[in-house]
Amino acid sequence: MLDDLPRCWWSGAAGAAPDPLMVAYHDREWGVPCHDDIELFERLALESFQAGLSWSTILRKREGFRAAFRGFDPRIVAAFSDADRSRLMADVAIVRNRAKIDATIDNAAAFLSVAEATGSFDAYLATMVPPPPARLPMDATIADIAATTEASDALSRDLKARGFRFVGSTTVYAFMQSVGLVDDHLPACFRYGARNL
Numbered sequence: 001m002l003d004d005l006p007r008c009w010w011s012g013a014a015g016a017a018p019d020p021l022m023v024a025y026h027d028r029e030w031g032v033p034c035h036d037d038i039e040l041f042e043r044l045a046l047e048s049f050q051a052g053l054s055w056s057t058i059l060r061k062r063e064g065f066r067a068a069f070r071g072f073d074p075r076i077v078a079a080f081s082d083a084d085r086s087r088l089m090a091d092v093a094i095v096r097n098r099a100k101i102d103a104t105i106d107n108a109a110a111f112l113s114v115a116e117a118t119g120s121f122d123a124y125l126a127t128m129v130p131p132p133p134a135r136l137p138m139d140a141t142i143a144d145i146a147a148t149t150e151a152s153d154a155l156s157r158d159l160k161a162r163g164f165r166f167v168g169s170t171t172v173y174a175f176m177q178s179v180g181l182v183d184d185h186l187p188a189c190f191r192y193g194a195r196n197l
Contacts, residue, residue, distance in 0.1 A: 005190040009142060012056070021059040031191065033133070033180035035122045040179060041111050042072035045104045047175045048166035049095050057095075064093025069104065074115075077108035103165035110163040128155045129176060135183040135193060145184050148173050 007013040011026035034040055046065065050058045058065075068091045070076040080088075088094065088101045111121055118124040129151050136144055152173035159167045176182050185191040 006188050007191070008186050008189045019056050022056050025059055027191065030178055031180050031183050031185055037115060037121045038071065038073055040121050040125070041074045041108065042066070043178050044111075044167070044175050045069065045072060045107065047171050047178065048103060048107070049097070049100050050174070051166065051171055053095065061094055064091065068094045074108040074111045077105055078112055080105045100166060107164050107166070110159075114162055125181065128158060129181045133181055133183045136186060138187050140187055142186070146173065152176055
C-alpha cells in the first residue's frame with residue numbers, strides 16, 4: 001500500500017493504480033545528485049531510449065537494459081562488436097531500436113573521451129552546469145517546469161559537438177532533472193528541496 005505523501009504529478013502516485021516503479025524512481029532517484037560516471041552513463045542512455053516512449057516503459061525494462069548493456073560500463077559498451085549490436089536487436093528485454101542502440105554504443109566512446117579529457121564525466125558536467133542546482137520557486141506549478149533551458153541547449157550542443165547522438169535539448173534536460181543538475185520537484189511535493197533522501 002502506497003503512503004499518502006504528496007508527490008509530483010508525473011509519479012502517478014495519486015492515480016487509481018499507482019506504478020510502484022515510478023513512485024520509487026521519483027522518491028529515491030529523480031533529482032538526487034548523481035556523481036558516479038557509470039550511473040551517469042546509464043541515465044543518459046536511458047533518457048535517450050525514452051524519446052518517444054513513456055518513462056514507465058523504460059523503468060519496466062531497466063533491468064533488461066542493465067543486463068543487455070553489461071551494467072552500462074562505458075568501457076565495455078564502447079567495445080561492443082557487430083555481434084553485440086545484433087544481440088541487442090534481438091533482445092526483447094530492451095527497446096529494440098537500431099538507431100538508439102547504435103547511438104548508445106557510439107556515445108559510450110564519446111563519454112570515455114570526455115571523461116579522459118576532464119577527469120570524469122561528472123567533472124565535465126560541473127563545468128557545463130555549475131552547482132548548486134536551480135530549484136523551482138515556492139509558488140511554482142506544473143506550468144513552470146521547462147522542457148528545455150539555456151543550460152540544456154548549451155549542454156546538448158556541446159555533447160553533439162563531442163560526437164554524442166540522441167542528445168537533443170529535451171532529452172538532455174530530462175537527464176539534468178534525473179541526476180540532480182536541476183531540482184524540479186514541485187513545492188507541494190515532499191521531496192521539494194530535499195536533495196539527498
